[in-house]
Amino acid sequence: MAGSSESTPPPSLALFASPDHLDPELQSFLEESSFRLCKWFAQAGKSGPLPNVNNFPNVAPSLKGLSGQELLSDIQLIMDGSYQPSHPGALAHLDPPPLTASIVADLICAGLNNNLLAEELSPSLSRLERDLCQWFCQKIGFPSISGGVAASGGTLSNLMALVVARHHANLQADPKAVVIASEESHVCLSKAVRVMGLSDDSLQRINTRENGHICLEELQKKLSILKSEGRKCFAIVATAGTTVRGAIDPLEELAEIARSQSIWFHVDGAIGGIFACAKSTSPLLKGINLADSITLNPQKLLGITKTSSLLLVANKNHLLSTFSTGLPYIEPALENPHGGEMGLQGTRSGEVLKLWLGLRQLGEEGISHLLKTSIERRIYIQRKLDSLKISVLGGPLHIISCTPRSADDLNSEHWSVITRKKLLKHNFMLSRPKQNGRFYLKIVMGNPHTLKSHLDQLAHLLNDSVVG
Numbered sequence: 455m456a457g458s459s460e461s462t463p464p465p466s467l468a469l470f471a472s473p474d475h476l477d478p479e480l481q482s483f484l485e486e487s488s489f490r491l492c493k494w495f496a497q498a499g500k501s502g503p504l505p506n507v508n509n510f511p512n513v514a515p516s517l518k519g520l521s522g523q524e525l526l527s528d529i530q531l532i533m534d535g536s537y538q539p540s541h542p543g544a545l546a547h548l549d550p551p552p553l554t555a556s557i558v559a560d561l562i563c564a565g566l567n568n569n570l571l572a573e574e575l576s577p578s579l580s581r582l583e584r585d586l587c588q589w590f591c592q593k594i595g596f597p598s599i600s601g602g603v604a605a606s607g608g609t610l611s612n613l614m615a616l617v618v619a620r621h622h623a624n625l626q627a628d629p630k631a632v633v634i635a636s637e638e639s640h641v642c643l644s645k646a647v648r649v650m651g652l653s654d655d656s657l658q659r660i661n662t663r664e665n666g667h668i669c670l671e672e673l674q675k676k677l678s679i680l681k682s683e684g685r686k687c688f689a690i691v692a693t694a695g696t697t698v699r700g701a702i703d704p705l706e707e708l709a710e711i712a713r714s715q716s717i718w719f720h721v722d723g724a725i726g727g728i729f730a731c732a733k734s735t736s737p738l739l740k741g742i743n744l745a746d747s748i749t750l751n752p753q754k755l756l757g758i759t760k761t762s763s764l765l766l767v768a769n770k771n772h773l774l775s776t777f778s779t780g781l782p783y784i785e786p787a788l789e790n791p792h793g794g795e796m797g798l799q800g801t802r803s804g805e806v807l808k809l810w811l812g813l814r815q816l817g818e819e820g821i822s823h824l825l826k827t828s829i830e831r832r833i834y835i836q837r838k839l840d841s842l843k844i845s846v847l848g849g850p851l852h853i854i855s856c857t858p859r860s861a862d863d864l865n866s867e868h869w870s871v872i873t874r875k876k877l878l879k880h881n882f883m884l885s886r887p888k889q890n891g892r893f894y895l896k897i898v899m900g901n902p903h904t905l906k907s908h909l910d911q912l913a914h915l916l917n918d919s920v921v922g
């Protein structure tokens with residue numbers, strides 16, 4: 455039945471899988487769905503990263519439930535209208551094509567429908583989460599008492615890290631308590647301080663240098679000023695891989711400053727942290743092991759299907775002491791705390807499954823290859839851009855942002871809008887970030903389908919977009 459035509463509908467699809475026998479209708483429904491997904495991938499190169507069609511299915515349930523075939527037709531419309539990360543020109547964001555093993559694990563995960571809230575609701579998956587976090591901690595060079603928890607995205611991992619940091623500093627009752635990060639840190643930190651009920655100026659952003667690194671002198675000055683004002687700082691956040699240019703803050707220096715003032719040191723490694731997990735690229739993240747906590751987003755470069763983020767902490771007891779409330783409606787945990795006691799979320803899917811299977815599929819060599827080749831593609835296109843016409847914001851990772859050298863802020867906006875449209879006509883999708891009033895086109899080299907020939911064409915179009 456696999457790969458068969460779409461004209462043989464499953465006659466009647468059971469609402470729930472039989473606990474007694476293998477259900478051929480369910481099997482053919484899953485096979486047909488897989489076939490449609492494979493077709494969707496296979497056609498990715500034929501159009502662009504953004505869909506042309508906009509035929510949308512009915513949203514409300516009809517009076518009588520739909521047949522399997524009708525459901526597949528509905529879902530096909532959503533697939534046809536979806537962003538296509540497998541197109542080689544999909545270079546706008548940190549959203550690469552999914553690893554094939556990760557897709558399968560996502561499907562199995564949905565079928566298992568286990569719950570990471572408690573051990574008894576996810577015996578093997580809870581253990582997998584603990585063990586996999588340990589593996590990441592060990593790769594990063596954290597001590598043996600370290601551990602972590604999976605979360606639905608980097609925003610949540612960063613929020614949890616700040617909640618832990620504030621709890622550690624015992625500043626929960628201080629709405630004026632401060633977090634320090636660079637001006638190029640991710641906007642989710644602003645969200646975090648709002649959610650935490652802190653005052654608007656609780657996130658103090660420090661200017662960056664030319665290279666996108668937080669300015670250490672300004673940071674030191676800021677700490678002195680805060681002290682003189684009687685304001686307490688409970689976390690210094692380093693960004694390992696900034697969103698617009700992939701810059702990495704000086705981790706060792708920041709760790710030393712934080713340690714000398716007994717302040718929690720968090721590394722937002724949503725973009726760059728993963729580079730610490732391969733020998734070939736780990737020198738870029740020197741000092742990351744000095745952090746108290748780290749956010750990693752394997753969903754970004756490794757192609758683990760969304761969402762996949764981890765919060766790792768140097769001492770896992772901090773997670774427990776911050777988030778544990780007891781779970782009075784669940785059997786007591788035996789050896790290890792329940793997953794629901796280690797973080798903010800209660801019910802969670804076993805999304806660690808797709809991370810684990812994806813890593814198993816890649817192997818250490820595959821992980822290293824993905825990381826290294828993404829940097830190589832960035833270096834390749836950066837060399838192809840005409841430096842007399844185009845100014846580039848970059849770092850050591852796989853992201854660059856460019857803007858015409860001659861443009862002022864207003865012209866840069868006009869250029870970015872026109873050029874993005876033109877590039878889309880050639881099936882290249884870039885994003886259009888704004889930094890310090892200036893618009894850029896950002897290229898993220900996380901797509902393994904992008905070849906040198908594509909990069910040659912893209913560089914040519916970008917060079918041509920700037921006159922003079």
Ligand SMILES: Cc1ncc(COP(=O)(O)O)c(C=O)c1O
Nearest residue numbers: 607608609640642697722724725
């Ligand atoms: C540096 C950085 N931190 C945090 C985040 C937030 O991660 P998420 O979108 O998974 O919530 C992003 C997102 O791009 C990011 O670039």
